[in-house]
Amino acid sequence: MAKESLKYRKKRLDRGIKARADTIFAVASYRDIFYLLMPRALPVVGLLILSFILEGYWGKVLVYACMYGLLALSWDFMASCGLFSLGQSLFFGIGAYLAGAMNHYLYLPPAITLPAATIAGGLICAALLSPVIRLKGVYFAMVTLMLPILLMKMIETTGVLGGTHGISSLSPFSNENLAAYLAVVGFLLCLFGFRRIINSDYGLVLVAIRDDDRAVMSGAINIYWRKTQALFVSGAVGAFAGALMTHHYQFLGMSVFALDYSILPVAAVALGGQGSFAGAALGSLILVPLSETLRALGGLRIAIYCGILIGSIIALPEGIFHYLARKYHQFERMVEGN
């Protein structure tokens, strides 16, 4: 580099509120408390208020955003233990089909099908993917990409569970707004719950499996069992989103295995930033309303998601959330170069 260009450089300083570590803060005033609480309270208060005031079309969009947010969170949770999935629609579809089938054939109300589909969906997803849990990276992604497409074809050709026509007139939620509340509360619980899990000892092991699985194995920890547990958790979250959606629309069809539900969560995480869960949430809260405004373009929407996905991976690999967090926590100023 030429010498002239070193005259001035940008210097970054952490704000004084951080003491020694990322999790220990020196709070001196209400302003500091506000500064710390604001980013955490903003999504909670904002989403809860929105779920009260939004009705009709934009209420549906909110439910959508939270559903995709749940899928993105479950993607991020799997990714944090090294399982990269290209088939989040598997979880979504299994949850939707479980809830729909229980409601249609056994006449169970949503109050039972929703939790049952969540738990059973997690179990089924973990069982389905457990044979391939030894695979890493590209290989695992390939299998997850194939599974929902193959399941969709199976339903299409064998005609089970409604076949190509699907099952309609499922029982709705008793209250119009209940779906929105459930979606928002589930979304927030997952967001903050996952952030907490990943910082606990349990989450530390999961992250260690991603970083160096053999080191974890040599610590006498069964990584396959841990990965299966992670699959159960994210499978259950995805299945919850699917079950919620089936009852919300009162319809169940093969479209629950569609590519939208696989691509958009990945795009949301890529846009928002991986590893912090807040990035996944932020990404889906940006992408879903955006895609709703693009609805007039019809089939072109998926092409646009893909464009956003490629653009954000290449242009801002760290993601919006990490970028914003850095700006929020640090001062920047120009100083004389050395």
Place this chain on the structure above:
Amino acid sequence: MSLLVYGLINSVILALYTVGFSLTYGISGLANFAHGSLYILSGFAAWSFMNVVGLPFFLAAILSVFIIAGLGFLLYWSLLLRLRGVALAELIVTFAAGVTILELLTWRGFYGIRYSLPVFLRGGLEIFGVGVDYQRLFVLCTGVVLVVLLWLFVHHTKIGLAFRAMAQNERTALSVGIESDWIGSLSLAFGSALAALSAMVVLPLGMMESTIGYEVLIYALAVAIVGGLESTPGMIAGSFIIGFGQVAAAKYIGPKWMIIVPLAAIVLVLVIKPSGIFGKYKELEERV
């Protein structure tokens, strides 16, 4: 007997689907998830050349193979160059690029009965009492010739040897003057060209639809996983297992169950030998 003949043809079609994907992955470790899209895109390119520009099929086919190869080359230099080495980002970007192509094709309305390519040869003959049309035999011959040519190419030409050098050890290849980005982009171009070439041969058997892109990708992945991602014998063995399995399932259980075969084969192989039947390069890392 029909099981044998059609199983063989089905296997060769699967091998044709896979050959480009396997080549690219074997050389540069790049999982090209846009493979299926490039396959079907070449079909539509050839169709457009014939029906919009008015070229004869032969010329249109050659032209579209070259265009798709160029597109693969461009894909590398425009997008993948910045992400080399991050396997997951490469995968997501190629997949997204592939989906973009397919969705754009669907959006432009490229589906329906009028979109089909002409066959090279009309008519058919009987082999051991089983009626087979010439086009299917042509597919069979092309598959065999392609595999043989590919083998000769990678063993006896300079670029082919450079490909193999890259596949075996990238750093050593670099130190003897083989530029990895150049070879990587060439491998993607070759893989895409192979996809286009097999599209020219296989597509006349039926209608063209953009969803075929997903199907080709799925089958290519299934074959590659069963056989081992980077080995040519593995690819052939994988396509024969799945190809014959499918035809047998269609004959004895019912055509509905054809789709189960690749899935079952994958699960079975992964449980027994996770790196595929012939995959051996990265066996150790994969298992963990």
